[in-house]
Amino acid sequence: MSFADDQSYLSKDIADVDPDVAALLAAEARRQGETLEMIASENFTSNAVLQAVGSVLTNKYAEGLPGRRYYGGCEVVDQVEQLAIDRATELFGCAHVNVQPHSGATANEAAYMAVLKPGDRVLAMALAHGGHLTHGLKVNFSGRLYEFHQYHVRREDCRIDMDEVRELARQTRPALIVAGASAYPRVIDFPAFRAIADEVGARLMVDMAHIAGLVAAGAHPSPVGIADITTTTIHKTLGGPRGGMVMCTEELASAVDRAVFPGLQGGPLMHVIAGKAVALGHALTPEYRQRQHQVVANCAALAEALTDAGVSLVSGGTDNHLLLIDLSATELTGADGETRLDDAGITVNKNGIPFDERPPTVTSGLRVGTAALTTRGLREDEMREIGAIIAAALAPQASADDLAALRVRSRAIGDRFPLYAGVESGTPVG
DSSP: HHHHHHHHHTTTTTHHHOOOOOHHHHHHHHHHHEEEOOOOOOOOOHHHHHHHTOOOGGGGOOOEEETTSSSOHHHHHHHHHHHHHHHHHHHOOOEEEEEOOHHHHHHHHHHHHHHHHHHHHHEOOGGTTOGGGGTTOOOSHHHHHEEEEEEOOOOOTTBBBBHHHHHHHHHHSSSSEOOOOSOOOOOOHHHHHHHHHHHHHHHHEEEEEEHHHHHHHTSSSSBBTBBSSEESSSSSOOOOOEEEEEEEGGHHHHHHHHIIIIIOOOSHHHHHHHHHHHHHHTTTSSSHHHHHHHHHHHHHHHHHHHHHOOOOOOGGGSSSSEEEOOOOOOOHHHHHHHHHHHHHEEEEEHHHHHHTTOOTTTTTEEEEHEEEEHHTTTTHHHHHHHHHHHHHHTTTTTOHHHHHHHHOOOOOHHTSOOOOOTTTTSSOHH
């Protein structure tokens, strides 16, 4: 290949220069459009966000913060990042925000680094009861660097046991208490956590990665202004590109910024930050707020349909965007259920449930969410129909032929709500 040939390569379409990757992108676009995405931590972002993330900003290094960079040529990306900061501040009412974390895990790591020393004690929700791996799992950085203690939900109703939280806080005297979960279908009482943290002299951190979109729309109480530090992803209910964000009090602003850079990261992903700015701007609109309330209404309708069909739910229902199906009284495992629903055209993930007697590689539960399908435009009627499909797929007598027939029904629902018109290739147009 000559130098001139290489120059022409730079302007060619992906289908021309790498048909293998192009074919895989197209296959994934088809998969997303032809199945019903119900993994609670996933969503569909906008074409505008896809364009921002696929933009020329991927070329730019920009270590530092707007107006304080270690590279030249940052006058445009400074404006991009400041837009994201200003929009997040307006949306959540936070005193300070850092929009650079590459992920929710990195955001949590930065929050810990800002207020903890290695070996400090932290109180957080047990992973097996709905917490996240960055909330103290032994093989995760969090469990390796800090001394985590775990609180749980009550056996009788699967709600967070605030009496246990208070007792453990008094016993362990943690430097930090973490509220927030990745598999908890009920509203979290942030003021109660704040009161316990104040009683024992601890900082309070809230990981609202799952519920950030609901919080932004007033569909779930906000921890901002209650917690010392609030972390989130951008890509779950919030509906933006993959990435994280840290909000905090003005007192902790410098510590958080230093923890992100140079503490944990080098150059921020400016193309992703542009996508964050786009998503945060949309989140300020009335239409977005209506959609988030619809997410909650859809999940309630799905829970009702499943319960009416005899499917058991952890805690008996949901207050937010997700629910947990409890298969512990059946011969089906969570892994079995995930496979059956995949055969029926519905994508979920196996998930442990509180007091699960099956191993985490198998589980007794399924985690199901409504954010992605609500983004596609589905409402309560479709959720009730999906609830019937899920119940039929999990029925003991369901055969391969039955699952194939259910997949046709699922496909018919998806066909009524097309995804990414004009993005069949897996890449944005324009």
